[in-house]
Amino acid sequence: MKLVQRIKTYRISFLCCILVCHFFYNPTDSGAVQLTTGNLDTILASNELVIINFYADWCRFSNMLAPIFDEAASKVQEEFPEQGQVVMGKVDCDKEGAVATRFHITKYPTLKVMRNGQPTKREYRGQRSADAFLSFVRKQLADPIKEFKDLKELLELDDSKRTVIGYFDRKDVPEYNIFRRVATNLKEDCQFFVGFGEASERMHPPGTPIVVFRPDKVRSNDKDETFLGSLKVYDELNVWASEKCVPLVREITFENAEELTEEGLPFLILFHKPDDNDSVRKYDDVVLNELYSEKQNVNFLTADGVKFAHPLHHLGKSQSDLPLIAIDSFRHMYLFPDIKEMEVPGRLKAFLQDLYSGKLHREFHYGPEPVTDPLQQIEGRKPTSPPESTFKKLAPSKNRYTLLRDEL
Incomplete structure (x- = not known):
């Protein structure tokens, strides 16, 4: 009898432990993450993509969007569960006035897109539906760079688009990580291509990757231009590529x-x-x-x-x-x-x-x-x-x- 009682006691304790763990580590409140002055900078710094809904409770349009945005956030979390990829957050602008001021919010709802901790120059202006938000996130997290296996492929590029081409020995080098970050920021303005190893070895000295800008020759008289700065300095490459990809x-x-x-x-x-x-x-x-x-x-x-x-x-x-x-x-x-x-x-x-x-x-x-x-x-x-x-x-x-x- 004592053995049976002990087994029952262990079972009850085990079930209680499961319930406690589920309560603390699987909270029932789903949807967008509430952002405040306390957690905003940490979330921005630790995620590649953050989409923020700046809202006001008194705004009818904010209230219309709220359940849709929360539903989208749940779908995004289900499809992209890996930490550091994407967060969909929301800011109550009446309670978090400092955050609203920081991002110059004057209209509600405003949907800001943050990449690598910085606001992108384009806000979200697509359809306001859970599926549309999910589709947008998929597109944003897709690899912005297409790899070519042979230089002949570059002859078939669309001349009506501005293009940045990287020639690298291999992918696991710091220069390529910086190249990819820049491509992520500018993929709406330029198409990015890269070749590794034998695919690009004729275009650069061994151990010295290079990046080249190719203008939209159908509409421009500009010439191809090689980046002359350091590929190990993100700001140098980002400024140069921005000037080339965003035309006058x-x-x-x-x-x-x-x-x-x-x-x-x-x-x-x-x-x-x-x-x-x-x-x-x-x-x-x-x-x-x-x-x-x-x-x-x-x-x-x-x-x-x-x-x-x-x-x-x-x-x-x-x-x-x-x-x-x-x-x-x-x-x-x-x-x-x-x-x-x-x-x-x-x-x-x-x-x-x-x-x-x-x-x-x-x-x-x-x-x-x-x-x-x-x-x-x-x-x-x-x-x-x-x-x-x-x-x-x-x-x-x-x-x-x-x-x-x-x-x-």
Whole structure:
């Protein structure tokens, strides 16, 4: 009898131990991790990817998103259980005002993406559903680098995309780890390729890996360029690759229009036909050679005039008038008088200066001003009659980021 009682006692103790362990190590509260000033920096430093939902309890849209984000966090945790990969967190901006201020949060909900402890330049602007969040995480954690086995494969690369190519002896070297970190940061802007051993040995001295940038030759006159800094210094390679991968002249699409408008800079846009790469290259050259100093004041863009037919219509133009150049100041759109004058030295810069000085706006309201600049003394030139901005309509809401009922 005593033996039976002892066995029963052991069983009860064992079950209690299991319950205690389950209670402490498998908590029932699933979903996104609540982030505070106390745990934020540790989580950012110890995870490759962190997605943060900045919310406010009084915000209706925050409350609509909350259960979806928690469901997504549970799905992400189930698929990516390994520590250090990804965390989906949330910040109560009313309780954690210091955190909200640190990340310049003024709209709710805001979804920030952090990689290797630093905010990415693109916030999450995709569909607000658990499956969409999971798909986004999968894409972010996918290897950003494609390996080639033979140099001939590089001849088949898409020339319309900017490319960074690494030539290494082997993968298990510090230089490659840095190369991969940079690729992770810039994979939305460049395609990355790498070759090891025999696949790339003809392209670099033994024991000395090199990294080469290949421009989008279809749309650019730039040449291939080799990185001359230290591949053992992350900041050196990251700054160099960022300058190459994020061009001075960017293409605006419906996917990035909201992001570009939020930068708050006027647009100088070349509208062109889809297959007109010649105009794009000429525009790139003019911007690089004459307008580089203006990059802090204006966004230089190209736009497919077929996809963006609506702004053309507001300008009183159609696809048959392409290519053409216009400024969108987020108040009005101003048409550059003659695309043929784009390559005339100083002409496009004078057009920008007329925007800064307010001349374009004044002439819209009060008619043309007296001409004193010889560059402007062209017979038959007429003042523009600018319509309202169309691109400002693509900007994010003043009160919240894009979160529509049909997305939910």
